Amino acid sequence: MKRKRCEMEEAAKEKKITEIGSAIEELSVLSIAKTTIVTTETEATSNIINLPLKPLLSFCKLIIQVLDKIGPTMAVLRQDINQNIQRLEEMWESDPIMYSNLVEIVRKEANEGSSKKPKSCSRATLWLTRAMDFTLALLQRLVKDMSQNMEQAVEESYNLTIKPWHGWISCAAFKVALKLVPNNNTFINVLAGKDESHQMVQDDIRSLISLLIPLVSQLHSILELYEVHKLKST
DSSP: OHHHHHHHHHHHHHSOOOHHHHHHHHHHHHHHHOEEOOSSHHHHHHTOEEOBHHHHHHHHHHHHHHHHTTOGGGHHHHHHHHHHHHHHHHHHHHOTTTTSBHHHHHHHHHHHTOTTSTTOHHHHHHHHHHHHHHHHHHHHHHHHOTTSOHHHHHHHHHHHHTGGGSOHHHHHHHHHHGGGOOOHHHHHHHHSOTTOOHHHHHHHHHHHHHHHHHHHHHHHHHHHHTTOTTOOOO
């Protein structure tokens, strides 16, 4: 995995990589590092995959960069993602060997009965997953029709993935911030690299979607297994 990352860093020196391109690379590293783990009969039945924590968090940081392109509308979600990344990083720093994979952390909290507490790493994982759900829904809408209304695409993606779990204050704040969403053309242009056409951006988004779908599916499987998938905001 280290060799793969070094190769990507060398490539990045030769060509400026966009946020979408960097996200594709991080997910590629993560997909290589994933391994099937079987420590309990329940996990074996659920086909739970070991998700290395550091590459996963690196990808989550790139989601922030992509969401930044939407502008102030994503400020609350961006802050939430950042806080949840920090919570998981603190757990990893407490014992990098024991907490090198996400499943170990979620399992530990489930066994201790702390997974549903407001500051748990399981809850942090849940909200990071929902942020990925939103990102995936938005990218899927965008790649389907690159000329669609951006404000509508963001609102529909939010309503589908995050709104059911948000309190009324967060929902109201998001509704107001929707007016700050850039138009479609502006958003595509800021996602594109130098001399990159809209078609090239669309192809990159398709590649990212193909990698993101199985990751999101695995995260939901982990959350459902340990019964933390239906928690609402505190």
